[in-house]
Amino acid sequence: MDTARLQWGLSQVTSSDIQEALAEAGLQPLSTSSLDSLKVYLDLLLKWNSRLNLTAIREPEAIVRRHFIESLVGAERLPQGIKTLLDFGSGAGFPGIPIAIRRPEITVTLGESQAKKSAFLREAGRALGIPVEVYDGRIEFMPETRQFGAVALRAVDRMEEACVEALRRVETGGWLVLFATRPSVPRLIAPLKGIAWRSPVVFAGTVEEIILVGRKLAPLE
Ligand SMILES: C[S@@+](CC[C@H](N)C(=O)[O-])C[C@H]1O[C@@H](n2cnc3c(N)ncnc32)[C@H](O)[C@@H]1O
Structure with a gap:
């Protein structure tokens, strides 16, 4: 690994390396401009991560494999017709930024309570020229009148409570998208009523990590 390049936030991962990783994961190829956006995002993330510790995963190849690919699997599996999504x-x-890149028809809101991370998200939106909204604060304080066609959660602390909060912000007929491990699923979905769950998507190369998508059938009581 070339440490000088990493220090400047430039990885040796190229757009074609990203395309190759997509193919290995069985994903559709991306356009040149989407690949370029992912590369800009990767370099920006590495640059900020060296100072702010935004993600514990530091190796560029591992960021592509874990964060990009998993998020893009989610993006590909989101049902058609969704217009708005809260991450x-x-x-x-x-998964919000890769979803915004892969599914530009969806207006993505990135909800994040830590100021340093929401500052990074704003900068990433600007650098990539994608129209993401950053909601700077805890989602519990977001007015419930804000409703979304889909709400996605990945590796959120206190995930059980977060799922209940998330469901309040899914419009009727909209989708809840959980990035989870298989053993955690019964505990996560037990308090969530009135959802029709689809069969889980299992990540290639793992047996436990899945994406679970469910449709909210009726308003909450
Ligand atoms: C472990 S990180 C995972 C981030 C990202 N989803 C991922 O998969 O890499 C969880 C993030 O959720 C944020 N968070 C946790 N609870 C939240 C809440 N109630 N509202 C907004 N942000 C929250 C934390 O600040 C943290 O940045």
């Missing part, structure tokens, strides 16, 4: 606890932008 609940977006952190360094996963």
Whole structure:
């Protein structure tokens, strides 16, 4: 690993390396401009991560494999017709930013309570020229009148409570999208009523990590 390049936030991962990783994961190829956006995002993330510790994963190849690919699997599996999506606890932008790149028809809101991370998310939106909204604060304080066609959660602290909060912000007929491990699913979905769950998507190369998508059938009581 070339430490000088990493220090400047420039990785040796190229757009074609990203395309290759997509193919290995069985994902559709991306356009040149989407690949370029992912590369800009990767370099920006590495640059900010060296000072702000936005993600514990530091190796560029591992960021692509874990964060980009998982988020893009989610993006590909989101049902058609979704117009708005809230990424609940977006952190360094996963899965929200790759979803905004892969599914430009969806207006993405990145919800993040830590100021340093929401500052990074704003900068990433600007650098990539994508129209993401950053909601700077805890989602519990977001007015419930804000409703979304989908709410996605990945690796959020106190995930059980977060799922209940998230469901309040899914419009009727909209989708809850959980990035979870298989053993955690019964505990996560037990308090969530009135959802029709689809079969989980299992990540290639793992047996435990899944994406679970469910449709909210009726307003909450
Ligand atoms: C472990 S990180 C994961 C981030 C990202 N989703 C990912 O998969 O890489 C969880 C993030 O959720 C944020 N978070 C946790 N609870 C939240 C809440 N109630 N409202 C907004 N952000 C929250 C934390 O600040 C943290 O940045």
